[in-house]
Each structure stands twice: as C-alpha cells, then as structure tokens.
Amino acid sequence: xxxxxxxxxxxxxxxxxxxxxxxxxxxxxxxxxxxxxxxxxxxxxxxxxxxxxxxxxxxxxxxxxxxxxxxxxxxxxxxxxxxxxxxx
Numbered sequence: 001x002x003x004x005x006x007x008x009x010x011x012x013x014x015x016x017x018x019x020x021x022x023x024x025x026x027x028x029x030x031x032x033x034x035x036x037x038x039x040x041x042x043x044x045x046x047x048x049x050x051x052x053x054x055x056x057x058x059x060x061x062x063x064x065x066x067x068x069x070x071x072x073x074x075x076x077x078x079x080x081x082x083x084x085x086x087x088x
Contacts, residue, residue, distance in 0.1 A: 001088070003041050006056055009088045010038055014060070017082040018075065033065040036075065 007025060014023045018036060025038045039059030046053040060079060062072045 001056075003043060003056065006058065006088060007038055007041065010058060010060075010083070013082055013086075013088075014038070014079065017078055021075065027063075033063040034071065034075075035063050036079070037061045037063070 011023060011025060014036060022031075022035045023038065024031070024035060027035065027037050037060075039061050041056060041058040043054045043056050046055045062075050064071045064075075066072075
C-alpha cells in the first residue's frame, strides 16, 4: 500500500472517529487548537524471498490549548482505539 493511500485511510478513519475535532494533513493558517494533524511518515522495506512488504510509521500530532493533559490523553485513547490492530 502506498504512503498516499495510508494517509488517505488514516485521514478518513480519524476524521470520523474524532469528530467534531478537525483532522488535517495541512493545517490552515491561524487554525486555533484543538485539532489533530497527520505528520511525517516513513516506510522501511520488509521484503521476504516470496513477497514484497514495508513497515510504515506515521506521526499523529495533537494540538491543544487546554491546561494539563486530560484533553490530549482523551484524544490519544480515541486514536488508539480507532487504529490499534485494525486493518486499513
């Protein structure tokens, strides 16, 4: 799966799961917190003798102006529940 396809699937899943919190891959100028952005990605080849594969890593950033960490930790739990051990 291409990096673009993974990003599109992540955007769709996170947008649905985190609504009304906006999710961006390009944050609009002057966007006030609270929002989530899909950041840098990397792919490392993970080929075998019989198949091609890759391990992908994608940064997911949370921007909040709330005091403390409760708001961001709540979003982290939602992101984890949405993506952990789920097939894209």
